[in-house]
Amino acid sequence: MCGIIGYVGYRRASPVLLDGLRRLEYRGYDSAGLAVLEDQDLTLYRRVGRVAELAGAVPEKQEGHVGVGHTRWATHGGVTKENAHPHLDGTGRIAVVHNGIIENASELRGRLERDGVVFHSETDTEVLPHLIRAFYKGDPVAAVRQALLRVNGTYGIAVVFVDHPDMIVAARNGSPMVIGLGDDETLIASDTQALVRYTRRVIYLGDGEIARIDADGVQTVLLSGASTAKEVEQIDHEWGVSEKGDFDHFMQKEIHEQPESIRRCTRGRVVLEQGNAKLGGLDLSPRDLLGISAVEMLACGTSYHAALVGCMAVERLARVPAVAHIASEYRHRNPLLQRDAIFFAVSQSGETADTLGAVREVQLKGGEVLGIVNVVGSSIARACGRGTYVHSGPELAVASTKAFTSQVTALLTFSLLLARTRQISRNVGKDMAEDLLGVPEMVSRYLANQGPIVEAAHAIKDARYALFMGRGFSWPVAMEGALKLKEVAYVPCEAYPAGEMKHGPIAMLEQDTPVVVVMPNDHVREKTLSNVQEVKARGARVIMIHSEGDTEAAEQSDLSIAVPRVHDLISPLVTVIPLQLLAYHVGVLRGCDIDKPRNLAKSVTVE
Numbered sequence: 227m228c229g230i231i232g233y234v235g236y237r238r239a240s241p242v243l244l245d246g247l248r249r250l251e252y253r254g255y256d257s258a259g260l261a262v263l264e265d266q267d268l269t270l271y272r273r274v275g276r277v278a279e280l281a282g283a284v285p286e287k288q289e290g291h292v293g294v295g296h297t298r299w300a301t302h303g304g305v306t307k308e309n310a311h312p313h314l315d316g317t318g319r320i321a322v323v324h325n326g327i328i329e330n331a332s333e334l335r336g337r338l339e340r341d342g343v344v345f346h347s348e349t350d351t352e353v354l355p356h357l358i359r360a361f362y363k364g365d366p367v368a369a370v371r372q373a374l375l376r377v378n379g380t381y382g383i384a385v386v387f388v389d390h391p392d393m394i395v396a397a398r399n400g401s402p403m404v405i406g407l408g409d410d411e412t413l414i415a416s417d418t419q420a421l422v423r424y425t426r427r428v429i430y431l432g433d434g435e436i437a438r439i440d441a442d443g444v445q446t447v448l449l450s451g452a453s454t455a456k457e458v459e460q461i462d463h464e465w466g467v468s469e470k471g472d473f474d475h476f477m478q479k480e481i482h483e484q485p486e487s488i489r490r491c492t493r494g495r496v497v498l499e500q501g502n503a504k505l506g507g508l509d510l511s512p513r514d515l516l517g518i519s520a521v522e523m524l525a526c527g528t529s530y531h532a533a534l535v536g537c538m539a540v541e542r543l544a545r546v547p548a549v550a551h552i553a554s555e556y557r558h559r560n561p562l563l564q565r566d567a568i569f570f571a572v573s574q575s576g577e578t579a580d581t582l583g584a585v586r587e588v589q590l591k592g593g594e595v596l597g598i599v600n601v602v603g604s605s606i607a608r609a610c611g612r613g614t615y616v617h618s619g620p621e622l623a624v625a626s627t628k629a630f631t632s633q634v635t636a637l638l639t640f641s642l643l644l645a646r647t648r649q650i651s652r653n654v655g656k657d658m659a660e661d662l663l664g665v666p667e668m669v670s671r672y673l674a675n676q677g678p679i680v681e682a683a684h685a686i687k688d689a690r691y692a693l694f695m696g697r698g699f700s701w702p703v704a705m706e707g708a709l710k711l712k713e714v715a716y717v718p719c720e721a722y723p724a725g726e727m728k729h730g731p732i733a734m735l736e737q738d739t740p741v742v743v744v745m746p747n748d749h750v751r752e753k754t755l756s757n758v759q760e761v762k763a764r765g766a767r768v769i770m771i772h773s774e775g776d777t778e779a780a781e782q783s784d785l786s787i788a789v790p791r792v793h794d795l796i797s798p799l800v801t802v803i804p805l806q807l808l809a810y811h812v813g814v815l816r817g818c819d820i821d822k823p824r825n826l827a828k829s830v831t832v833e
Contacts, residue, residue, distance in 0.1 A: 231250060239292055295323065421461070481673075501652040527830075635799065642662070672803055682785045695724040697750040716823075774789065
């Protein structure tokens with residue numbers, strides 16, 4: 227969940243490192259630091275807080291051409307300057323930046339302390355430079371390799387040595403690292419966002435690999451010492467540098483990008499004439515689809531909510547049993563796998579540690595897992611080998627928005643493909659395909675006329691508690707709305723299936739408690755409307771997300787937010803938009819840091 231950047235080449239290193247850290251700040255922003263090699267010395271800069279604080283401490287005349295930088299999301303140890311990366315060995319001649327968790331750090335620290343090593347931080351990372359120093363005999367790659375053979379856990383690291391001022395050593399195990407190849411310069415980062423300004427030619431390090439990087443390129447070896455050959459890949463144009471443009475925040479921009487991101491996800495995949503879909507990346511023939519006994523999905527957070535929608539669609543359309551699992555729980559429960567079941571790993575970043583662990587657990591037990599991810603070349607995409615990219619483009623706000631709708635779109639497209647093979651006619655399929663292809667226009671229509679969102683935000687901003695409710699496909703949407711409000715605005719809230727509200731949460735309601743109800747014109751509308759009456763009887767203030775033309779819903783609510791009327795399978799793609807905007811505006815009213823909420827980071831690469 228931290229950001230790493232390294233540079234070796236003809237440019238001054240510090241401006242490149244600071245630029246990379248700014249683009250990686252969404253991965254962690256508790257503190258930041260960099261180490262630059264210059265004049266046979268290593269200069270260290272570290273600051274608590276944002277990259278801007280660090281930039282103010284780095285002299286403009288810093289002339290070194292090799293260095294590493296880091297932006298931190300705290301795991302071991304508090305948010306202090308001493309705990310900020312990079313960390314040094316006892317001689318101050320080796321510097322390490324690290325993303326991940328060293329699970330046997332306490333044991334290694336004890337051994338090193340018994341050998342006289344003095345530690346200056348609470349972090350697990352600091353064992354690495356001291357351990358590398360213990361094995362250093364003049365060969366930096368050998369020293370890193372020997373040190374990592376003693377390490378248990380996950381890591382992406384970059385190491386610089388004063389004795390070798392023209393190179394960086396990097397390694398990975400379970401935490402992403404990508405090398406950018408330029409002309410007379412080479413970079414390494416934990417995310418391609420930090421590289422695209424300088425190159426689009428990249429090499430993805432694999433688990434258990436070590437790289438020696440200099441201005442001329444890279445050489446890689448395995449932890450065993452055997453050399454490896456790496457394929458150079460090209461970063462897609464859509465993963466170019468992202469800017470806010472005319473918007474105040476990336477979250478606001480990304481909400482408004484959803485018509486286009488949904489359109490990209492269906493382009494070339496939804497085939498209207500045949501009432502069908504094509505998902506070539508899955509590599510599943512009609513016979514394969516007929517043989518699927520169940521669909522299971524592995525995900526965390528927002529992606530889990532998208533997976534819940536996908537499972538409901540699979541069961542409704544294709545009549546195939548489907549279940550979504552919270553990956554962090556699934557991987558540790560020794561799960562039973564159904565014969566002929568197919569699994570999907572759903573993740574925006576493709577680096578979610580718990581989801582990746584669940585993928586490996588399923589594969590270990592003989593199951594087949596396909597990826598539904600956004601980031602090309604990510605760990606989950608590579609571990610699965612097959613799957614579908616959602617093509618939502620860069621998403622820099624920590625609170626995910628367009629990735630959710632793109633994931634739902636991809637899963638609805640798969641549901642159509644599976645159902646067309648097994649269950650539904652061409653005409654029914656055409657209706658579904660037409661609905662999917664029409665979603666971007668529906669979302670655009672709503673974004674052009676958002677209703678009393680700001681008024682609803684004022685009703686929530688000072689609330690001690692808020693309740694989100696929905697039924698059917700709207701229940702995961704309610705969960706996603708509550709999650710967004712917690713992430714962005716820090717308002718205590720929860721989401722419940724509307725029918726379950728009576729089994730506990732109703733006790734929380736008092737006069738003017740805000741209750742956000744997601745109620746499109748679907749088959750459970752009347753049931754949900756009855757639940758609305760129950761909360762109104764307790765004095766709650768109802769904020770209703772409903773279909774256009776539903777005058778009864780508007781009359782039963784205190785604040786009425788109408789969205790375009792769509793088929794209930796498609797409704798999550800429309801009803802979630804006002805909930806995203808609601809969280810955004812509440813966060814703005816409360817003075818929150820919209821794109822970088824406290825305690826959070828974008829890519830959850832630690833357990």
